[in-house]
Amino acid sequence: MEDLTPLFRLAADHAARYRRSLRDRPVGIPADQDELTRAFSGPLPTTSTPPEQVLTDLIATAEPGLVASAGPRYFGFVTGGATPASTAADMLATAWDQFATTAVSSPAAIAAETAAGTWLKDLLGIPASATTGFVTGCQAANTVGLAAARHHVLRQAGWDVERRGLLGAPPIRVVAGEERHATIDRSLRLLGLGSDVVEPVAADANGAIDPASLHEVLRTASPGPLIVCLQAGNVNTGACDPLREATDLARRHGAWVHVDGAFGLWAAASPATRHLVDGVELADSWACDGHKWLNVPYDSAFAFCAHPAAHTAAMSYTAAYLAGSDGPPAGAALTPESSRRARGFAVWSALRELGRDGVTSLVDRCCALARRFATGLTAAGFEVANDVVLNQVLVNFGDDTRTDDVVRAVQSDGTCWTGATTWRGRRHMRISVSNATTTETDVDRSIAAIIRLAA
Incomplete structure (x- = not known):
């Protein structure tokens, strides 16, 4: 084989230069989409x-369209850095080119996932006996958790959904907060249950599920297979459902409890925020992202399940040529994908790099910086619409049109990048502080830009 060192060094050198530039480069203002498409076409x-020429052309063509979402002043979509x-581990994973299907296809990939899964459960307060599937994002993680839930509640009703499908199956009730994330509804569609099956529960002013309303929905509904979806970390406000109380209510009705904790589950990693997810260990399944608060490269997420048999029944399949070892279920037995990249290497490396104290510090620092945003923008005369309990801040600049105008101006300015959302019928700027490299200086610089542009 030809010497690949110059080619790989070219890629590594550019990657290092790009990452060094994130501190100072404009965060948004990429090239026009049509121009980019023409350049690639x-x-x-x-x-x-020659490979070196291909890489040189790729860098030159893609560079104008890159958004500095891995940088310290990107506050959109609850996106962490890396x-x-x-x-570096993800670069090696690409070079190693392992397919993490079973321990036979890549012993190292499965071993890394097993070790990282153990550390994750310890940090997040999830029972050590739970299984861990490494998936692409919380869309996949929620789908895995709800697939396991579908298997479990129908099996209790005497129905084998994996063999017989849903035609003729007992109807499943799904109870979820009115402020649930859209991936819950999409998962229900993908699983053949449909979004109309959801019985919504009212939420409080900050977006957390209201226990009294949950009790009423559960009390008045007809008996049958039941799934209750809870949330740790509302995507707009950061609010967490009262997990202990809500799970206790659900258990009285024989429900499977699934927790969508895309970023909010990381509150468990800090003593200062752990109370927000009190009772998390009582649930049956959990979804959590790695590419958000853990600052692992895209794409990386985790589907945890307290019932390994339900998890594997929903996900695994029998194929002689893909047979694994006699060990515990792992790899493709816990995920929707068979051909899957070795995501565990990057997660294992991030956890080794940060350590327990580093993860705690990351959570605490982002929460403190979110509060700094809220304080600075409130002092400037703007309305902060949510209780800043974690790393999310909602800001209103008057009427909806002006708020959207300010957001567009911020995105075009390049100092920082924030998103927009609709909350309680009004448009807001949404600020999410999730990057490990963000500092007070970055926040103050961003506040100054927002004030300048709003004026």
């Missing part, structure tokens, strides 16, 4: 192109 070359060790 054209007829397929007839002859081959720690140095996890980034």
